[in-house]
Every structure is written in structure tokens, then in C-alpha cells.
Amino acid sequence: MRKLLNLTSWVAIAGLAWTAGYIYNARYGGELSWLRIMYEQKMALADQVQESKRVLILGGSGAHYTVDAGVMQQELGRPVLNLGLDGPIGLDVILPSVKDKIRPGDVVLLIPEYLLLLDEDGFGDRSGQFGIAIGKPGLGRIPTQQLAQDTLMVGAPTLRALTKSSLDVVEKGKLTGYYSDPITQNGDPTVLKQRTKSKWWQMKIKAPISDYAYQRIVQFRQEVEAKGATLVLGLPWLYASDDPQTIENVQKTATKLAAIAPLLHDPTSFNLKTDSSFFADTHYHLNQPARRIRSVELAQQFKQVMGDQIASSPINQPSQ
Amino acid sequence: MNFSEFSFWWVLLLFSIPFFTVRWIGQYFNLWRGSFDSVGLAAMSLFLFVNASRSSFIIFACELIFNYILVRLMLRRQGWEAKMIATSLVAIDIAILAYFKYLNFFVEDVLGLLLPGVATSWQAQGGIPGMGAIPPGLSFYTFQMVAFVVDSFTSKKKRPIGIVDYVNFVSFFPQVVAGPIERRADFFPQIEAFRFKFTLDNFEAGLRWLSLGLFMKFVLADNISPYIDLEETGNAWLVWFSAYLFTLRIYFDFAGYSFMALGLAKFVGVKLTTNFLAPYTSQSINEFWRRWHVTLSTWFRDYVFLPLMGSRKQWAPFFLFLTFTLSGFWHGAAWNFILWGAYHGLLLLVLRYAGRPFYSFVGQRLFMPQFISWILTFGSVILGCLFFMETNVHRLATKLQTLVSPGAYSFANIGSAFSSFSGNEATVLALTLGLATLVLLLEHIAVWQKRESEYDLLTSPWVSRALLALTVLLAANTPSQFIYFEF
Numbered sequence: 001m002r003k004l005l006n007l008t009s010w011v012a013i014a015g016l017a018w019t020a021g022y023i024y025n026a027r028y029g030g031e032l033s034w035l036r037i038m039y040e041q042k043m044a045l046a047d048q049v050q051e052s053k054r055v056l057i058l059g060g061s062g063a064h065y066t067v068d069a070g071v072m073q074q075e076l077g078r079p080v081l082n083l084g085l086d087g088p089i090g091l092d093v094i095l096p097s098v099k100d101k102i103r104p105g106d107v108v109l110l111i112p113e114y115l116l117l118l119d120e121d122g123f124g125d126r127s128g129q130f131g132i133a134i135g136k137p138g139l140g141r142i143p144t145q146q147l148a149q150d151t152l153m154v155g156a157p158t159l160r161a162l163t164k165s166s167l168d169v170v171e172k173g174k175l176t177g178y179y180s181d182p183i184t185q186n187g188d189p190t191v192l193k194q195r196t197k198s199k200w201w202q203m204k205i206k207a208p209i210s211d212y213a214y215q216r217i218v219q220f221r222q223e224v225e226a227k228g229a230t231l232v233l234g235l236p237w238l239y240a241s242d243d244p245q246t247i248e249n250v251q252k253t254a255t256k257l258a259a260i261a262p263l264l265h266d267p268t269s270f271n272l273k274t275d276s277s278f279f280a281d282t283h284y285h286l287n288q289p290a291r292r293i294r295s296v297e298l299a300q301q302f303k304q305v306m307g308d309q310i311a312s313s314p315i316n317q318p319s320q
Numbered sequence: 321m322n323f324s325e326f327s328f329w330w331v332l333l334l335f336s337i338p339f340f341t342v343r344w345i346g347q348y349f350n351l352w353r354g355s356f357d358s359v360g361l362a363a364m365s366l367f368l369f370v371n372a373s374r375s376s377f378i379i380f381a382c383e384l385i386f387n388y389i390l391v392r393l394m395l396r397r398q399g400w401e402a403k404m405i406a407t408s409l410v411a412i413d414i415a416i417l418a419y420f421k422y423l424n425f426f427v428e429d430v431l432g433l434l435l436p437g438v439a440t441s442w443q444a445q446g447g448i449p450g451m452g453a454i455p456p457g458l459s460f461y462t463f464q465m466v467a468f469v470v471d472s473f474t475s476k477k478k479r480p481i482g483i484v485d486y487v488n489f490v491s492f493f494p495q496v497v498a499g500p501i502e503r504r505a506d507f508f509p510q511i512e513a514f515r516f517k518f519t520l521d522n523f524e525a526g527l528r529w530l531s532l533g534l535f536m537k538f539v540l541a542d543n544i545s546p547y548i549d550l551e552e553t554g555n556a557w558l559v560w561f562s563a564y565l566f567t568l569r570i571y572f573d574f575a576g577y578s579f580m581a582l583g584l585a586k587f588v589g590v591k592l593t594t595n596f597l598a599p600y601t602s603q604s605i606n607e608f609w610r611r612w613h614v615t616l617s618t619w620f621r622d623y624v625f626l627p628l629m630g631s632r633k634q635w636a637p638f639f640l641f642l643t644f645t646l647s648g649f650w651h652g653a654a655w656n657f658i659l660w661g662a663y664h665g666l667l668l669l670v671l672r673y674a675g676r677p678f679y680s681f682v683g684q685r686l687f688m689p690q691f692i693s694w695i696l697t698f699g700s701v702i703l704g705c706l707f708f709m710e711t712n713v714h715r716l717a718t719k720l721q722t723l724v725s726p727g728a729y730s731f732a733n734i735g736s737a738f739s740s741f742s743g744n745e746a747t748v749l750a751l752t753l754g755l756a757t758l759v760l761l762l763e764h765i766a767v768w769q770k771r772e773s774e775y776d777l778l779t780s781p782w783v784s785r786a787l788l789a790l791t792v793l794l795a796a797n798t799p800s801q802f803i804y805f806e807f
Contacts, residue, residue: 013789
């Protein structure tokens, strides 16, 4: 009996450590927890806005830190919500995680980063853990082995993360994370991080959209239309090289995306920028003036593509 | 097997659930025979090997079948016939190893020195035909097969061996890829009488070793790994510091692997050889090699050094040096590994001729001679690790030049070394080094107290449970490759 208790104590100790790790990672303190909190806030905002003619902007952080939904709302005269999340969640998890919030009459504007467009299986580093953190394990039909591994890892905080959090408490008096800053009533970020240490370099796009990503977006269009909504796609702004290979791959991507749904982009530059002064901390995230320019441009492109529908739609202001 | 990959544990689980369910049902209805356990273990090991690398498995399977047939033949013959079979088999095994491990080095680095165009055209055609890298585990299972041939040849009892037992001896999943290299006398009797022994004692013992191994690998080795800077050549403090970090990393990485293997084997009731005996507590290089990678050291002693020396005992120092240089070459087909082996061979010779006079000199004139011996030994090992970690020979030469340049030890370089880490990085590193020091201290205390095992304190009930909890909380989420998988 004593031996059995000894063995049980191993399970109990591992279980307690894992639970502590889970609480830190997924509930409060770890990077995943801030992402979960941001997601839940955005979903709550989507519930609050009752009007049917909403524009919902989806994508990774390349949507979250790129678009100013407040500016677009002023330009379009209809409620615009920035529901951008985080690229490493993966296309297969991002799309179903916001699907329930789509209502008839909505226009869904998906602006996927190339990280998502080039991905071969729809999953990223945070796919499984994000599903677990928001209480929907297996979201996006993540493979069983990956889900098992992610479930194990969601209770493992790492020395690096715990040290950062401890120093945060000492230096700032609170826990912080990349996504821990408050968001606006449109789901926009209130704080933009700037690049500090690493130098800029121009990104190259070495392949066009993957077959998998193409098929998944085709399927998403069907899912959106089944809800009585409309899908519109957008190319992200990217600090990139203008080498022929990158341009060719981006052109091919644009052509394929345009075959799925109306595509918002600059047909001359394909949204490739060679001036790093537009960008904040990554090749996708824009600084404040650039976000405004980008959002006005998006609104204009949106009007061109959706002009008739907008003209026939009543202008609704969000009920906030 | 790569214990740091989730797929290993996943496949182990996928195999174990149906297999042990069938076994339990078979036992319940009294249909299960003991020998089925051996077949199950063989299937488990081979299944895990296939999952790890299909191309390597084909090479492994061919070698396994070939060795089994010839060993069986050898055991039936006497005299010169048996000797010829044994000699041919050992030569073929070593030739296969040499083909995969040394052909690239021979063509690019040796022939390339004489004929400069050869290396380029060889690289252009992709190196070794049919294989881009050394098949995982090749060195370890080849050494185990060679030892088995020799031990079977010299054995007085020439009993035939069963195929399943031989498969289990060579492919036992906890140790097939990176050792410990087991010997016939210790391991084969356990394999011949193999039965899964899932006792609570075995689980308890297995978990203690497993938690120590997991902690060493995932918390210590993997958290140290990102701080090892190979690029720095001009700042002597940073060159030493990186070598010191690598010294810690390689121990925690490889000992961690070995202890995980030990723990997994204990789960199924098999006792493997303890491959590390607290090597960083050593007070001489001689002692260090008795404690570091024990099964490889004894393999080289029994199958290289002693046969090479034969009765020429007066030449023992030369053969010792040669054996260590060969051991270095085994670690990797590159000049730095040869230098590393020769360096350790040289250290042993220095110890042999100057060790005792130096120790008595220190004992008479200085305080704590044991502590000074330990410092000198550990310092020599750190310097040796510089040879081991730096595969770029030109950069190695620059670093050695820096280490002997007084100007490279300036105060400005100390400041530069400190400022190379951010606050967060420095704190993570300090915490990791604190934990590493604590582990080494517990090893020192166990050795000093002459406990039953060097890891007695670290595998004690509550320490090992605490290590498991710390592993869950502090493990790095990007595990680095096991260093010894490259060998």
C-alpha cells in the first residue's frame, strides 16, 4: 500500500506542477494567457455590436497591428471590428475560432500574413495551445498527436518566461506580455511596439500561396456564405525585397486569392513596401501614421469592390 | 531513440496500449507464454527504430541479420575457422562504420589536402552515396555488436543464441541510439531471461532516474545551450565562458540521456550500466575517464588499448596516447576531435609522469591539495571542451591564440562580456548556472560521503520528485539536439 502511495505521489506532484504551469500559461501571466484574454475581449466586442452590416477583419497580428478599425469605421460609415489575432495560431484555428461571430449581412475581410498563406498544413506553433486556452481543445481538427503534445506543453511555462514575468513584477509592478495592452472598442491595439535591437532587412517571399492555404480559404468562403455573409480578402502590407522572385510569388498569390473572393490590394505594388519607416517592430506591424494611411486606403479599396452593396446598405453605427 | 522528441513517447504509448492490453488478456486466460515478452520487446524496439528513421533502420536491420548469422556460424566452429569468422565480422562492422562516418572526411579533408579539386567535386555530387548524414545510433550499436562478437569468441561456453534474444540485445530501445554500450556478460543474461517486470519498485526506481535525466537535459542542458557563443574569438573571458558552458551542457545533455535510458530500462525490469559517475568531481584526468562515458572508455580499454598493446607493456604510454587519439577520432571525423583525443592522451601522460610529484609538492607547500587537483582537472576538461565544441579548426587556432594573449584578458573585455547579455538573459543564465552548481554540489557531497551511488542524493525520494516538478515548470520549450547523436 505504501509503495502504491509512493507511486501516486509522483502523479500528484507532476499534476500539481502542470496545473500551476497551466494557470500561468493559459489563465494569467504567460504569453498565451494574454492572447486568450485579447481573443475573449474581441469576441465580447463582436457580441456587443448588434448591427448586421459589420465589417469583421480577420488574420494574425498582421491584421491586429496593421489595421485601424476605428479609422475604417469613420471612412465606411459602418461598424468595423478588428478581430486580428496572432499568426502562429495558424489559419486552421484562427478561422473557426471567429466563425461563430459571423452573422448574416456581415462582410468578413480576411488579411492573412504570408506566414499563413505559405503554410502547408494550416497549423502553427500556438495552434493546439490556443484551442486549449480558449476552452476548445482540438479546434481546427488539430491532429491527435499534436494536440497531445500541446496539451502537455500548455502546463510547461519555461524558465525564460517565468524569469521575464518575475522581472516584470519587480520592475513594473505587474505582469505583462506582447498582447497584454488594452484594446479599443473596435478591437484595435492601444500600444504599438517599436523595433529596438534588431536591424531591418527586406523579407523575401520564396513561394506563392500553398495549395493547402488556397483550399482552406475556398472552404472558408463557403462557410462565410453559408452564414449569409460576404468574404473579402486583402493582401498585407509587407516590408519586402523587390526582387523578381518575391514579386512573381506575390503576384501568383494575388491571382489565386482574387479567384476566391474580391481582393483588396494595390495592383501596382502588391502591397510590398521597400520603406521600413512605415513599420513598427515587425515586417507586418505598422506604426501609427502608416496604420492610418493603410486603413484609409483599405476603406477606399473596400468601397470600390463593395460599392453597390455599401450604397444599398443602411449606415449603422456600433452600439457601444 | 530521441527522448526529447514527443513522437518517441507518442509511438511508445501507441504501441504499449494495445500490446499490454493483449498481454493482460492473454495472462488472464492463461494463454500468455513468457517468451512472448521477448518477442514483444523486440517488436517494440524495432517499431520505435523504424519510427525514428526508416533509412537508418534498413542499415541497422541488414547489420543485425548479418551479425547474427555470422556469430551463430562462429559459435559452431572451432579454432582458426571461428577466429577467421570473428575477425572478418569485426572488420566488416568497422568498415561499415568507417564508410558512413569517415568517407566524407577522408575524401574532403585528407585527399583534399593532396588534391584540392577532389573535395569540391565530391561535395558537388553530394558526398556518401545514398546517405546524407551518419545514420543515428550507428556508432553505438556497431560497438555493441563488435564487443558481442569478441566476447562470444572468447567465451568458454559456446551456447547457441536465439534470434529474438540477439535482436533484443542489439536493439533494446532505451539504449540503442546513444548507449550505454552494453556488454554480453552484463546484459545478455538479462535479455535471455527477459520478462516485463512491472513492479512498483521498478517504477519507483525508473521514475527517479528518469526525472534526473529529464531535469539534466531539459532544464540544465537546454537552458544553457543558447548562451554558448561559437563566434566570439577575441575576448578571452567569453571564450573561456563559452567553453565552460559547453562543459556543463555536454555533461547534462549526455548524462541526461543516459539516465533517461536507465530509467526507461528499469520500468521494464532491465538494469543498464550507469554511464556517468559524477565526472566533474574528479581530482585527476585518470579519474575523470573512469567516471565519464564509462561504457565507451571501458570499450576502448578492452577492445582497442589492450589488444593493441598486447604483451608490449613497456609501450603502454604510447598505446594509451594512441587509443585516446582514436577515441577522439571516433567522436567525429574532423581535426578538432583528433586534437581533443590527443590532448586528453597527453594529459594522461603528463599525469602519469608528473602527477604524484606534483601532488606531493602541493601537499607539502599549499593548502587543500585535493581542491587544487580538482580545480586543475576541471580546468583541463574545460580547455578540452574548447577543442571538442569548435569544429572550425581555423577559428579554434584563433581562440587558442586569444587564450594565451595577456591583452585579451583586459578589464574592457570583462565589461564587454557582461554587457553582452540583457537583464532577462543574464538572470535566466544565472538561475540555470545556480541550479547546475547545486546539482554538481550534490554529486560532490555523495562522492565525499562515499554513498552507494554518486547520484544517491539526486535520486533520493523527495529530491527526485522536486526535480520532476522543476522540469515541468522550467524546461526549455525548444529542446536542442542531443550532442551525442552526431557521433
